[in-house]
Amino acid sequence: MELPKIKNENLPQELREVLGDADAEFDAIVDPMDIIDIQVDPDAYREERLKIANMLLESRKKSQEYLRKQRLNKPNI
Numbered sequence: 754m755e756l757p758k759i760k761n762e763n764l765p766q767e768l769r770e771v772l773g774d775a776d777a778e779f780d781a782i783v784d785p786m787d788i789i790d791i792q793v794d795p796d797a798y799r800e801e802r803l804k805i806a807n808m809l810l811e812s813r814k815k816s817q818e819y820l821r822k823q824r825l826n827k828p829n830i
Contacts, residue, residue: 756779756781758776758777759776759777760776761775764777
């Protein structure tokens with residue numbers, strides 16, 4: 754992973770005094786192995802969300818229908 758450098762000529766005088774003739778270099782604050790790049794297709798993601806939402810709605814309808822049938826078939830005590 755290539756991190757940016759600032760050329761010595763573009764640094765303020767205070768930093769030039771600290772660094773001398775060297776350019777300013779940045780150190781990574783995370784391990785490059787900790788960075789995960791996940792490829793996401795937004796259209797496929799929306800399509801899957803819609804499919805799952807429809808499945809949940811269908812499941813809810815069936816559950817409510819089973820409960821309704823159970824109440825109708827339950828004998829009164």
